[in-house]
Amino acid sequence: MILKTIKPFAFSIVLTTVACTSTSSQKNTIQEEETKESISYGIPREESELTEEQQAAFDAFNTLQTSTDKMNRLYSTFANTNHPFYPADTNFTITQSEFLTYMEQFVSKNCQNLSKDIRDELAKTAVAAQEVYTVLFCNTESEHLNVENGLPSSGTWVIPNILGRRDVIMVW
Secondary structure (H helix, E strand, O other), X not given: OHHHHHHHHHHHHHHHHHHHHHHHHHHHHHHHHHHHHHOOOOOXXXXXXXXXXXXXXXXXXXXXXXXXXXXXXXXXXXXXXXXXXXXXXXXXXXXXXXXXXXXXXXXXXXXXXXXXXXXXHHHHHHHHHOOEEEEEEEOOOHHHOOOOOOOOOOOEEEEEEEOOOEEEEEEO
């Protein structure tokens, strides 16, 4: 009689354990997948192919950053890097044509070892990566900053997350 009572009881314990383990395992798998999906670290999961124009823009940035008169005036990092001069004092959005104007000023000042024609062509090609750019402006003397007459061409500009692939830093 005791065996008859123990068998169904043991069987129900085994079923309950299997059901709980299975449910717990499924919950853990679902939670792991949700966590993986929610953490992007600012890095695109599936990088799309760059167009020829976008690749040419990155190539132009590469050429410009190795052609500055002084090191570390223009350089690239991984996208969404936490830079040492953060937090930004302010930020602004500029169009491709506005960025071209400032890029031409920047390379004219900082890439004098290149001819004017080459500087202008590289600047034009570099800014063609996107239509609109966000600029994070970092300046140690921000209390003296006046942007009413245009955007600041001093301090440090961080142009983050260009095409989800890199940040570009311009030290004026």
